Amino acid sequence: xxxxxxxxxxxxxxxxxxxxxxxxxxxxxxxxxxxxxxxxxxxxxxxxxxxxxxxxxxxxxxxxxxxxxxxxxxxxxxxxxxxxxxxxxxxxxxxxxxxxxxxxxxxxxxxxxxxx
Numbered sequence: 001x002x003x004x005x006x007x008x009x010x011x012x013x014x015x016x017x018x019x020x021x022x023x024x025x026x027x028x029x030x031x032x033x034x035x036x037x038x039x040x041x042x043x044x045x046x047x048x049x050x051x052x053x054x055x056x057x058x059x060x061x062x063x064x065x066x067x068x069x070x071x072x073x074x075x076x077x078x079x080x081x082x083x084x085x086x087x088x089x090x091x092x093x094x095x096x097x098x099x100x101x102x103x104x105x106x107x108x109x110x111x112x113x114x115x116x
Contacts, residue, residue, distance in 0.1 A: 002026045002105040004095040009110030016114075017083040022095030022107060024076050030099040034071050034078040038091035038112075045094070049080060063089075085114045 008020040024031060035050030035058075049059045049069040057069055063082065071078040078095065095107035 002028065002031060002097055002099065002103075004097060004105055004107035006093065006095045006107045006110040009093060009112045011113045011115060012085055014085060014087055014114055014116050016085050017081070018085060018112060020080040020082070020093055020095075020110060020112075022078045024078070024095075024097065027099070028074070028076055030101060030103075031097050032100045033098040035096050035098075036069065036078070036080045037094045037096055038089075039094070039109075040088075040091040043091075048093070050096075051078065082112075085112075087114045087116045090114045 002024055003026045005023045012018050033050055033052045036048040037045050038048050039045040047060055048063055049067055051057045051069045051071050066084045068081045090113050092109040092111050094109045097105050
């Protein structure tokens with residue numbers, strides 16, 4: 001079992017920046033990929049960014065160039081730095097991890113609201 005807790009959400013003006021953090025605990029040795037998803041009201045949950053055990057990253061086109069995902073070497077945390085935020089970035093942001101055994105774990109989410 002992996003337990004994920006997000007922090008760093010809040011209200012920010014358009015054009016501003018935000019850093020989301022996710023702390024992992026439990027069976028962290030089993031963690032392979034860590035990432036962030038988001039879900040806006042009335043929309044499906046979508047991938048924002050992910051980073052695998054070798055440090056390879058993947059970004060949604062909508063945030064590419066405006067966001068940076070990183071993780072610590074101990075796999076206990078993953079971060080998402082977002083800049084030039086837009087109102088359409090408003091969503092609940094969820095931390096996610098995929099273990100080497102193929103199990104998915106989710107945090108409870110943190111709300112990001114971007115005002116215009």
